Amino acid sequence: MPLDLRGIQPDDLPALDVLLREVEAVDETDEHYDLADLEEELADPLLDPARDWLVAVDGDALVGCARLTPRDPGGAALTTYGSGCVHPDRRGEGIGTRLAAAMLARAQERHRELAPHLPAHLKVNGLTEDTVQRDLLAAIGLRPDRYTLTLGVAPVPEQEPGVLPEGLRVRRYDAARDAEALRLVHNEVFRDHPGSTAWTPDEWRHWVTGSRSFRGDVSLLAVDEQDRVVGYVQVDEYDAVRQVTGLREAWIARVGTIREHRGRGLASVLLRHTLEACRQDGFDRAALDVDSANPTGALGVYERAGLSLEKHWTTYVRTDPPVD
Numbered sequence: 648m649p650l651d652l653r654g655i656q657p658d659d660l661p662a663l664d665v666l667l668r669e670v671e672a673v674d675e676t677d678e679h680y681d682l683a684d685l686e687e688e689l690a691d692p693l694l695d696p697a698r699d700w701l702v703a704v705d706g707d708a709l710v711g712c713a714r715l716t717p718r719d720p721g722g723a724a725l726t727t728y729g730s731g732c733v734h735p736d737r738r739g740e741g742i743g744t745r746l747a748a749a750m751l752a753r754a755q756e757r758h759r760e761l762a763p764h765l766p767a768h769l770k771v772n773g774l775t776e777d778t779v780q781r782d783l784l785a786a787i788g789l790r791p792d793r794y795t796l797t798l799g800v801a802p803v804p805e806q807e808p809g810v811l812p813e814g815l816r817v818r819r820y821d822a823a824r825d826a827e828a829l830r831l832v833h834n835e836v837f838r839d840h841p842g843s844t845a846w847t848p849d850e851w852r853h854w855v856t857g858s859r860s861f862r863g864d865v866s867l868l869a870v871d872e873q874d875r876v877v878g879y880v881q882v883d884e885y886d887a888v889r890q891v892t893g894l895r896e897a898w899i900a901r902v903g904t905i906r907e908h909r910g911r912g913l914a915s916v917l918l919r920h921t922l923e924a925c926r927q928d929g930f931d932r933a934a935l936d937v938d939s940a941n942p943t944g945a946l947g948v949y950e951r952a953g954l955s956l957e958k959h960w961t962t963y964v965r966t967d968p969p970v971d
Contacts, residue, residue, distance in 0.1 A: 801932030
């Protein structure tokens with residue numbers, strides 16, 4: 648029976664869950680999924696699952712996938728993130744080549760349908776050492792653009808938080824009053840960061856504050872005397888990581904300080920407060936990603952808090968011009 652590339656169906660998710668686990672066992676990216684994660688991602692309101700997620704099926708076996716994660720087209724460009732994999736036993740058969748070409752074709756179709764007046768970015772992240780992926784993406788026009796480092800520490804060390812700048816205090820995230828404020832502050836903090844796309848309320852709710860992985864009880868905010876958020880550390884915890892590794896990992900998903908409060912040591916103090924909250928809550932390790940070219944000095948902040956390099960990632964990008 649010939650290999651079939653088709654859109655995903657809800658009853659494919661258990662097989663996709665198995666595929667991703669078997670791929671991770673070989674590739675060791677430290678990215679772990681469970682079935683509930685896939686169900687949550689498939690519920691993305693911007694996603695057209697049957698067109699944006701593709702699976703490669705050989706008979707009854709799901710042997711590969713390509714997934715697109717769209718961002719809202721309201722900005723200066725239409726940005727779409729891609730990912731994919733092939734079962735380790737089926738590599739070298741051209742399956743990845745077919746999936747990559749199909750992923751690009753769907754991304755270009757989305758461009759024509761949703762925002763033909765804008766340029767379009769297709770972005771894929773991968774381990775820098777993975778030259779097979781690099782060559783596969785080069786064949787469809789994606790080139791290295793930026794580099795990201797994964798830093799981690801285990802166990803989470805006891806922290807001496809230090810002194811906050813005058814007029815500021817630290818408090819825990821409060822869902823009733825902080826969800827929208829945190830989104831707006833995050834968008835402002837990263838407004839000029841290369842490759843950053845502003846989050847809409849629906850995206851933020853789905854992927855951040857409404858996500859099953861979000862840990863608001865150890866996500867901390869720095870606020871001024873009017874209780875305005877001026878800095879934040881937002882933490883996630885993934886059940887799949889604990890299931891595979893046996894460890895509770897505090898994934899520090901987002902860290903930011905508004906411009907007028909930078910250069911005062913706030914990010915360092917707030918990070919240390921957060922790590923100490925995670926340690927006291929029973930987390931076994933902490934980890935995060937940072938852009939290697941981050942202009943704010945974030946890498947030094949994380950290293951001084953005890954985190955060290957674990958993985959090196961490359962973001963590959965293809966940019967297509969407007970089509971109308």
